Amino acid sequence: MTKALRQPDGLDVTKPSPARIYDYMLRGTHHCDVDADAAERILRSVPEIRDCAWSNRGFHQRSATWIAKRGIRQFLDLGSGLPTVGNTHEVVRKIHRDARVVYVDNDPLVELHSREILGSAARQVGVICADLRDPDAILGHPVVREFIDPAEPTGLLMTAVLMFVADESDPHGLVRRYVSAVGPGSCLALSHLTDDAKPPVAVDAFRRVFDHATEQMHFRSKAEIARFFDGLDVQPPYKGAQPALTYSGLWGAEDVQLADSDGSRWLYCAVARVP
Numbered sequence: 001m002t003k004a005l006r007q008p009d010g011l012d013v014t015k016p017s018p019a020r021i022y023d024y025m026l027r028g029t030h031h032c033d034v035d036a037d038a039a040e041r042i043l044r045s046v047p048e049i050r051d052c053a054w055s056n057r058g059f060h061q062r063s064a065t066w067i068a069k070r071g072i073r074q075f076l077d078l079g080s081g082l083p084t085v086g087n088t089h090e091v092v093r094k095i096h097r098d099a100r101v102v103y104v105d106n107d108p109l110v111e112l113h114s115r116e117i118l119g120s121a122a123r124q125v126g127v128i129c130a131d132l133r134d135p136d137a138i139l140g141h142p143v144v145r146e147f148i149d150p151a152e153p154t155g156l157l158m159t160a161v162l163m164f165v166a167d168e169s170d171p172h173g174l175v176r177r178y179v180s181a182v183g184p185g186s187c188l189a190l191s192h193l194t195d196d197a198k199p200p201v202a203v204d205a206f207r208r209v210f211d212h213a214t215e216q217m218h219f220r221s222k223a224e225i226a227r228f229f230d231g232l233d234v235q236p237p238y239k240g241a242q243p244a245l246t247y248s249g250l251w252g253a254e255d256v257q258l259a260d261s262d263g264s265r266w267l268y269c270a271v272a273r274v275p
């Protein structure tokens with residue numbers, strides 16, 4: 001256990017969790033020994049995974065900024081992760097000082113530490129511990145109803161989270177449900193791990209680390225990830241590009257050649273407008 005880590009009562013620290021493994025990859029301090037061990041096992045099979053995590057975080061921040069620049073002032077961040085530098089509210093408040101953000105994550109440690117970091121300073125920022133597989137509970141939650149006005153467009157952020165949702169839980173149906181709840185003019189930013197064109201041995205070792213974690217890993221192909229955007233207006237990922245999915249490092253990049261990396265190629269992403 002990391003020395004000063006405060007944890008909620010009853011937190012299961014016998015199993016690694018996606019939020020804490022990701023925190024380790026981003027060199028944060030909110031993880032336990034079991035998470036560090038799991039992360040090190042992934043790093044042995046996929047040495048570029050830290051770069052992958054950073055490229056995803058960069059996509060999250062660039063896409064949230066892009067959405068805010070389109071005039072959107074309220075954000076629902078599903079699978080928000082442990083607080084890190086450049087949280088969603090910090091990024092979008094550079095564009096709109098009064099932007100409202102609701103963070104949602106099913107790891108209770110995220111709620112505890114997000115609240116601690118936010119304190120009373122961050123007005124109009126909500127944090128709830130909930131599972132995105134239960135959209136009724138999230139969309140009907142008092143905090144979401146307080147901060148997200150259904151009459152206004154919303155920035156819906158689902159970055160690096162749906163790979164923890166099995167096909168049996170209908171991840172595509174879940175995205176459709178959230179999109180229909182936020183309505184026209186809203187934007188969806190979504191990234192997802194892929195096993196396309198990856199060495200099967202590395203993919204298998206990566207997946208196996210999550211077999212005994214709090215959530216399991218479900219890689220998806222580009223075609224399966226593209227289906228999350230069915231019926232939406234996918235935006236060009238960078239200047240001069242056609243509307244399409246791309247690798248996380250390339251989205252919003254000024255120099256796409258420089259931004260390309262092996263780590264970034266583990267994640268497809270896009271931003272789309274809800275017509």
Ligand SMILES: C[S@@+](CC[C@H](N)C(=O)[O-])C[C@H]1O[C@@H](n2cnc3c(N)ncnc32)[C@H](O)[C@@H]1O
Nearest residue numbers: 019022079080081105106107131132159160164
């Ligand atoms: C890899 S992190 C990504 C964090 C952040 N979205 C980002 O892109 O930087 C995945 C997060 O999704 C959360 N998560 C996984 N399954 C979830 C679920 N069913 N409901 C809500 N959150 C979930 C994990 O707890 C973790 O914090």
